[in-house]
Amino acid sequence: MTQARKWNSPIRRVGRFFTVFFLTLLLILVLLLGVIYVFEKGPSPTITELFCRSMKETSALKWIPGIFLSDEELSFLEVSAENIALGDAQESVNLNLIHIAAPAEGESESTTPGTAEETPYLQLIEIKGSTYKGKLLIVRDPKSVIVGTSDNLGKAAGLQLTDMVAKYDGIAGINGGGFNDENGRGNGGIPTGLVIQNGKIVYGSAGASYSSVVGLDRDGRLLLGRYTGQQALDAGIQYAVNFNMEGAIDGALVINGQIQTQNLDSGINPRTAIGQRADGALLLLVLDGRQVGTLGATLEDVCDVMLEYGAVNVGNLDGGSSSVMVYEGEIINSCASVTGPRYIPDGFIVLKEGSSNG
Amino acid sequence: MAEPRSSNPAPRKRKNRRKAFRRGLVIYAVTFLLVGFAGLFVFSRYLAAYEQGRGAHAVTAWMEGKTEDDYRALMLSQPILTLTEFENNEDIINAYFDASCTGKSFTYREAAGTSTADRPVYTIKAGAADVARITLKKGRSVGFGFYAWEVESAVPYISPYALSSATIALEAMADEPLYLNGVAVGESYLTDSAVALSSLTALEERYAEKPSLRRYEISGLYGELTVTDASGNEISATEENGIPVYRPGGSGGYSFSVTVPAGSTVTVCGTALSAAELTDSGLNPLKGLERFLGDGCSAAQLTYSASGLYREPVIEVTPPAGVTLEKTENKDGSLVYTPVNDAALKEEHLELVRAFFDDNMAYAAGDNSHLQSVLQKTLYGTELYNYFSNSTAAMIWASDTQISYDYLFYDNFVSRGENCFTCTVSYKANLSAQSWYSTNKSQLEDSYILAFVRYQNVWYAASMSLIE
Structure with missing residues (x-):
């Protein structure tokens, strides 16, 4: 009986449990x-590439592709000479393709369509793909979109997007450009590139060259590509951010x-992007990822x-844990960040109808 | 021989329990791993099937060995764009291919919005430019619900944004045919048959039917455009309200210059010319002879001209009564109407003219004795008479004068009414006058219009006008 008691003693039980x-x-x-191993060395090169790219784009998991693959085997992650040549020849946005219609007199102030013929000020659309879910916000008037920033940009901590939208009395918004987040300990207040607001460079410099610039000119036309700060101003850009995805040549996805x-x-990850249709309407897109039911998007x-929604020009913005969309004061997508919505230095803010960036 | 039983069963029991626990752990771990690895194996097979079931492989196989020329031929194999009669598919596609595809790497990507799981569609691209679309169809099953794919069709394709079509306008007079890329622009493109012109010349303002333009608009143009007029002259465009507008002659590019004898009537497109178009009154050999011939007498050549005309000027000249005109067109296109030489008049008056001119030249050479003769042949009271009577040209004594001509022509005898005629004399004369101390030699080469007036039934020289 003593031995049986020993075997069944709480310490032994805990020991067996931990074992x-x-x-x-x-x-x-x-x-x-x-x-x-199956992902990296398995029978599908497509999956291998997608897996490695997804891991490489995730700052905390960059080391995973190297577990079973050598540097030589991972050379496909490097930008090819062919793509570099294509990047050098990347064309500029042709503004003649964008014809922004003047708002019709007496148009509805409401954010929902009054009649079938009316184009609503904002249209929120659920997006679903094979590996992703997300939200697309169509903003009819491109001049109602601005770049918002945190206070004391580059010096103080960033803002959560909900607070940033509120700061500008906006109705909606998405996160914008990249920011300094070394070892995941950044405060979201330091952009990594160029920020232009109200036609002035508020972060970055006039002489430096920036790839992946995503800007809006005086007429609300979306401009993409490589600019120096001064070139961006000379091109009439009023609002701009930039986001250089690691290993990417440029953030212009469609020109x-x-x-x-x-x-x-690219791999599969949460994504944020901004696009423009030929009629000038801006498309703000957030696709969720790194979650069950929505792995992410390439x-x-x-x-x-x-x-599919008619974009003529599309620029990529900061994705991953930063991807977030706010609508009417609420975060309406499912953020991948385990610690809640991140603090960010800038974002695209949709002003309420009747307001204008001009 | 039986094994002796343990005297204390408790340690054995404990040992058995430990053994059982360890065995359980091993079985658990092995089972876990077996199930796990079985799962990985199935997963691996799934990935293999996924890879085999990617449409990209069929496209890669289709592209293998294809050259730039093959892709060009594919693009030309059937029309991609809806073209007007002014352009042809081959030219447009070749220009597109040369500009966007030549020298680029040919790749592919799945066509967004068009491709479906049952019918994958891929776009073949040269760099960023579209070339063709490949549609796949299901082949054999490769397991896990995946299929190997086969190419069903390959058709040329260009993104609607890659080649933006242009709209142009052409404005021309009704009778001015225009040609776009060598093809006549037909009435089906007419959008306005009377485009008012705001900058008409004074002449065209007087037209009974003022010129207006006909406007043609042509859309859906993709390539280089050449607009020409009926003569094959290329017309350049001006940008107006965002579209290029072509007008012959650069908008009112017609002009004319016509020189006619005074008294002629000139009409342009049926409208008589007026002082507004008179740009040169010319030399009037009858000037100052009004007291003999009456007011309005003139033998001047008047020049009318105008530019910036929209309608091609159709010029008609009616000569003065009794005068036949001869038309000459200069290299610059200007027209000169001159009276035709009246042979009968010449025959009738040649001796009169020659006699006067000979006396004039002899006097000019220094033979003073001819002065009186010249004066007798010159109408008293005219400037010419005064000129001779006041002249001192021959007041130097010459013992001998000689005149020889390299050439001497009397021509253009034209009646200027019942009592007047004009003619021209052209000459190159070598004059020699010898005095007691020297010999003067000179050479004269001139043309004059001589006017003769009949006064009291006698013909006199009345004026002598140097033709510059």
Whole structure:
């Protein structure tokens, strides 16, 4: 009876529990390595590339592709010479393709369509693909979209998008350009590139050259590509951010209706993008990812969604855990950030109808 | 021989329990791993099927070995764009291919919005430019619900944004045919048959039917455009309200210059010319002879001209009564109407003219004895008479004069009414006058219009006008 009691003693039971628990963890780890092995060394080169790109785009998991693949085997992640050549020849946005219609007299002030013929001020559309879900906000009047920033840009902490939209008395918004987040410890207040607001450079410099600039000119026309700060101002850009995805040549995904294939190498991740239709309407897109039910989207998926909704020009914005869309004071997408919505330095803000950036 | 039983069953029981636990752990781990690896194996097979079921493989296989010329031929194999009669598919596609595809790498991507799971569609691209669309159809099953794909069709394709079509306007007079890329622009493109012109010349303002333009608008043009008029002259465009507008002659490009004898009537497109178009009154050999011939007498050549005309000027000249005109067109297109030489008049008066001219030249050479003769042949009271009577040209004594001509022509005898005629004399004369101390030699080469007036039934020289 004493021995039986010993066997059933609480300490022994806890010991047995932890033994099973750690063994299970070990087995899961082994299986996880097995899964990674199948992804990296398995029979599908397509999946291998997609997996490695997805991991590489995720700052905390960049090391995973290197578990089973050598640097040489990972060379496909580098930008090809062919894509560099295509990037050098990347065309400029042809503003003649954008014909912004003047608002008709007596148009409805409401945010919902009054009649079938009316184009609503804002249209919110649910997006669903094979590996992603998301939201698309169509803004009829491109002049009602501005770039909002946090206070003391570059010096103080960033703002959560809900607060940023409120700061500008906006009705909606999406996150914007990239920001400094070294080792995941950034405060979201320091942009990594150019920020232009009200026709002035508020972050970055006039002489420096920036790729992946996404800007709006005086008429609300979307401009994309490589600019120096001064060139952006000379082009009439009133609002701009830029986001350089690691390893990408440029963030322009579609220019003049043409997909920029050289800029599409990507994995599956949460995405934010802005596009413009030929009638000037802006398309603000957020696709969720890194979650059960919505793994994420490639940049090709972003193009597909944007083209389906008539985009002529599309620029990629900061994705991953930063992807967020606010509408009427609420975050309406499912953020991938485990610590809640991130603090960001800038974003595209949709002003309430009747307001204008001009 | 039986094994002796343990004297203490508790340790054995504990040992058995440990053994059972360990065995359980091993079985658990092995089962876990077996199930897990079986799952991984199935997953691996699934990925293999997924890879085999990617439409991209069929497209890659289709593209293998294809050259730039093959893609060009594919693009030319059937029309992609809806073209007007002014352009042809081959020219447009070749220009597109040369500009956007030549020297580029040919790749592909799935066509957004068109491709479906059951019918994948891929766009073949040269760099960023579209070339063709490949539609796939299901082949054999490769498991897990995936299929190998086969190419069903390959058709040329260009994004609607890649080649933006242009709209142009052409404005011309009704009788001015225009040609776009060598093809006549037909009435089906007419959008306005009477485009008012705001900057008409004074002449065209007087037209009974003022010129207006006919406007043609042509859309759906993709390539280089050449607009020409009926003569094949290329017409350039001006940008107006965002579209290029072509007008012959650069908007009112017609002009004319016509020189006619005074007294002629000139009409342009049926409208008589007026002082507004008179740009040169010319030399009037009858000037100052009004007291003998009456007011309005003139033998001047008047020049009328105008430019900036929209309608091609149709010029008609009616000569003065009794005068036949001869038309000459200069290299610059200007017209000169001159009276035709009246042979009968010449025959009748040649001796009169020659006698006067000979005396004039002899006097000019220095033979003073001819002065009186010249004066007798010159109408008293005219400037010419005064000129001779006041002249001192021959007041130097010359013992001998000689005149020889390299050429001497009397021509253009034209009646200027019952009592007047004009003629021209052209000459190159070598004059020599010898005095006691020297010999003067000179050479004269001139043309004059001589006017003769009949006064009291006698013909006199009345004026002598140097033709510059």
